[in-house]
Amino acid sequence: MLIYLLQILIAGQRKWGVRKILGARKRQIGFQVFMDTVFVCLLALLISLGLLYSLFPKIANLLNSDLQFEMLWDGKVMVLVVLTILFLITLSSAYPAFRLSSQKPMKDLKLGQGFGLRGKVLLLTQFSISIICICATAVVGKHFGFLARKT
Numbered sequence: 001m002l003i004y005l006l007q008i009l010i011a012g013q014r015k016w017g018v019r020k021i022l023g024a025r026k027r028q029i030g031f032q033v034f035m036d037t038v039f040v041c042l043l044a045l046l047i048s049l050g051l052l053y054s055l056f057p058k059i060a061n062l063l064n065s066d067l068q069f070e071m072l073w074d075g076k077v078m079v080l081v082v083l084t085i086l087f088l089i090t091l092s093s094a095y096p097a098f099r100l101s102s103q104k105p106m107k108d109l110k111l112g113q114g115f116g117l118r119g120k121v122l123l124l125t126q127f128s129i130s131i132i133c134i135c136a137t138a139v140v141g142k143h144f145g146f147l148a149r150k151t
Helices: 002-011 014-021 026-063 069-073 075-102 105-111 115-151
Strands: none
Touching: 026 069, 026 075, 026 115, 069 075
16 A cells, blocks of 8 residues: 555656645645545555455355454454554655655656656556465465365
8 A cells, every 4th residue: 555655646746746836835735645645544444344344254164263253343453453544644644745745846747747767666566566465365265275175
């Protein structure tokens, strides 16, 4: 998610440059970047909770465990989730907000024309992480299949 938000920063530099020229203040730009980050993080949380709710019974049956979905509503787990979300929001919004609000508008307009090397590296990193996650999911699926056949 952090890489995704940094890509938004790079791709949206031209838009932020135009907003600065039209009179947006540093605080307004920083707040807008922060709110974009909050929205993306909360949307990701809601999607993941929905997927967890729909897939949880199948996974619990596959593992033959006593896991229950209600365990996630425990106070300690909720505190951990809230702290994780706050950490991600802070980590993923601090640098883009600082960078976008402190840069000169003309530099934003010139840099906003393409991704450049930094954007290409971020895109390659995101693609690599996605491939690794897909491969890991396939391996874990095969292990579960093996365990199910063995028992």
